[in-house]
Amino acid sequence: MSEQRLRIAIQKKGRLSDDTVKLLKACGVKVNLNTQRLIAHSENMPIDILRVRDDDIPGLVMDGVVDLGFIGQNVLEEESMMRAVANEPTAHKVVKELAFGGCRFSLAVDNDFDYQGVESLANLRIATTYVHILKRFMEEANVPYTSCMLTGSVEVAPRAGLADAICDLVSTGATLEANGLKEVEVIYRSTAVLMQREEALSADKQDLVNRILTRIDGVQSAKECKYIMLHAPKANLEAINSLLPGSERPTVMELAGNSDHKSIRRKLYLSFTN
Ligand code: ATP
Numbered sequence: 641m642s643e644q645r646l647r648i649a650i651q652k653k654g655r656l657s658d659d660t661v662k663l664l665k666a667c668g669v670k671v672n673l674n675t676q677r678l679i680a681h682s683e684n685m686p687i688d689i690l691r692v693r694d695d696d697i698p699g700l701v702m703d704g705v706v707d708l709g710f711i712g713q714n715v716l717e718e719e720s721m722m723r724a725v726a727n728e729p730t731a732h733k734v735v736k737e738l739a740f741g742g743c744r745f746s747l748a749v750d751n752d753f754d755y756q757g758v759e760s761l762a763n764l765r766i767a768t769t770y771v772h773i774l775k776r777f778m779e780e781a782n783v784p785y786t787s788c789m790l791t792g793s794v795e796v797a798p799r800a801g802l803a804d805a806i807c808d809l810v811s812t813g814a815t816l817e818a819n820g821l822k823e824v825e826v827i828y829r830s831t832a833v834l835m836q837r838e839e840a841l842s843a844d845k846q847d848l849v850n851r852i853l854t855r856i857d858g859v860q861s862a863k864e865c866k867y868i869m870l871h872a873p874k875a876n877l878e879a880i881n882s883l884l885p886g887s888e889r890p891t892v893m894e895l896a897g898n899s900d901h902k903s904i905r906r907k908l909y910l911s912f913t914n
């Protein structure tokens with residue numbers, strides 16, 4: 641890989657991949673990702689895209705092998721703690737929070753478990769992928785437990801007799817429900833972020849990064865802005881307006897042939913936190 645090209649690590653296949661690729665495209669980065677190649681070269685910008693497992697991304701940025709990485713905060717946090725223990729470099733900058741990849745990292749137990757608080761988990765075995773984030777939470781709560789590290793299928797651990805409880809990523813809760821589990825404690829909230837290596841980039845590379853960051857802002861704020869249009873009785877105009885967030889007044893139009901109804905058009909700003 642050429643030193644002059646900006647190197648960006650993205651998840652090859654998984655929950656962050658589609659949104660990351662979509663965002664890069666929306667930022668004007670043209671790249672052919674239809675091959676199985678590890679490295680893809682952008683056709684219109686001096687950018688190389690490295691496609692790897694998400695777990696490898698924080699380390700690649702922290703070691704300065706790549707300049708930028710799109711990653712879930714949970715993986716970044718876990719890797720930072722793991723590296724701190726191993727005395728490996730952890731320095732990096734989080735340069736943008738992204739409007740995708742939202743999830744929570746939660747403790748869950750069997751539906752019929754009599755959960756009274758974290759103390760109920762004392763001396764039990766908890767299965768998880770992100771052992772350091774869980775450890776920090778349990779130490780702060782001062783509850784002793786046994787950790788069981790699983791890199792996948794965490795949600796089947798209780799039924800398989802591998803653990804008494806789990807700590808796993810949840811978005812809708814459907815997976816927990818399908819496995820007869822209930823979410824009892826949210827211990828960490830995560831979204832995807834864009835991280836950058838700590839060491840300064842060349843002026844050209846940093847200019848390119850700044851351009852990408854500005855484009856991400858544009859893409860994300862355009863997404864947050866929605867038009868809504870509704871037909872409503874005149875008498876309810878003020879009540880409706882008071883329900884709409886923001887200070888901008890709506891555009892109101894008379895509906896032909898119906899003197900009691902008006903049409904309201906207004907821009908609605910929504911802030912998505914996933
Ligand atoms: P890889 O093969 O790259 O190691 P993975 O199996 O570790 O993939 P994915 O399941 O693709 O990871 O999840 C990637 C990230 O997506 C998670 O680390 C998390 O930040 C985010 N995410 C959002 N919602 C969820 C969810 N419901 N379950 C798991 N991860 C989620």
Ligand code: ZN
Nearest residue numbers: 693694695696
């Ligand atoms: Zn992973």
